[in-house]
Amino acid sequence: MSVSDMVDSPILVVPEKVSKEAPWRWLAAGWQDIWRKPLFSLSYGLVFVLIGLAITAGLWQIGMSSTIPVAAGAFALVGPLMAVGLYEMSRRYQTGESLNLKGVVLVQTASPIHLFYVGFLLLFALMVWSRIALMLYALFISGTYLPLSAFAEFVFETPQGLSMLVVGTAIGGIIAFAIFAMTAFAVPLLMDRNMDALEAVVRSIQVIFKNPVPMMIWAWLIAGLLAIGTATGFLGLIIIFPLLGHATWHAYDDLFGAIKR
Numbered sequence: 001m002s003v004s005d006m007v008d009s010p011i012l013v014v015p016e017k018v019s020k021e022a023p024w025r026w027l028a029a030g031w032q033d034i035w036r037k038p039l040f041s042l043s044y045g046l047v048f049v050l051i052g053l054a055i056t057a058g059l060w061q062i063g064m065s066s067t068i069p070v071a072a073g074a075f076a077l078v079g080p081l082m083a084v085g086l087y088e089m090s091r092r093y094q095t096g097e098s099l100n101l102k103g104v105v106l107v108q109t110a111s112p113i114h115l116f117y118v119g120f121l122l123l124f125a126l127m128v129w130s131r132i133a134l135m136l137y138a139l140f141i142s143g144t145y146l147p148l149s150a151f152a153e154f155v156f157e158t159p160q161g162l163s164m165l166v167v168g169t170a171i172g173g174i175i176a177f178a179i180f181a182m183t184a185f186a187v188p189l190l191m192d193r194n195m196d197a198l199e200a201v202v203r204s205i206q207v208i209f210k211n212p213v214p215m216m217i218w219a220w221l222i223a224g225l226l227a228i229g230t231a232t233g234f235l236g237l238i239i240i241f242p243l244l245g246h247a248t249w250h251a252y253d254d255l256f257g258a259i260k261r
Helices: 005-007 023-032 037-063 065-077 084-095 099-106 110-140 149-158 159-183 185-192 197-210 214-230 239-258
Strands: none
Touching: 005 065, 023 037, 023 099, 023 214, 037 084, 037 099, 037 185, 065 110, 084 099, 084 185, 084 239, 099 197, 110 159, 110 185, 110 197, 149 159, 159 185, 159 197, 159 214, 185 197, 185 239, 214 239
């Protein structure tokens, strides 16, 4: 069977087992990819940041600044889908293909319809995340929305605020890890291979069970780097988002073996 036949026909994909040092290797490869064509990678990160800042400004403008941390977390959930162009950059670097703006913006994916289904799953998860956060807010805070400064004081200096922080972090962590397990590799799988969304999600989850320690390290690295980027007023994400996007492609290649189209 030729490579083109492999791309155009459904195939069974099973993840490989990797060492616990693998996540650091993926980050190193992602870092190298950023500086192959820094204008492309950093511009991609800048667009991501500008969208985040626009959402933040909108929430501030309508008096819902205390929900900005929740919105930042929800925004990060759709990161795997928004990083498709970064995956394509890394794929082209591997295959030696030329890189151009059209190819990065209008990525030709192997399973576009099923990638849309995963996008819908991420959108649904984002809605669930936001709804739960608002419910917790309503349970622990009476009255109108607090401004961000007053909200921070409430969270860290009152028993109710600390309780909300603990409960919200626990629930948010569970949701975030579930979404990570389902979509971390489903998006690059559907970009690279002709397969259905359900199988891509199943294979993504299978990675967690086959590589629990490396995947926990990878999840913590992603969470930690995103937290650092958010704490810098999103500006750090100009580099961190491309870094994670490129690194995710190398993780996918390591675990599944990217098809060299």
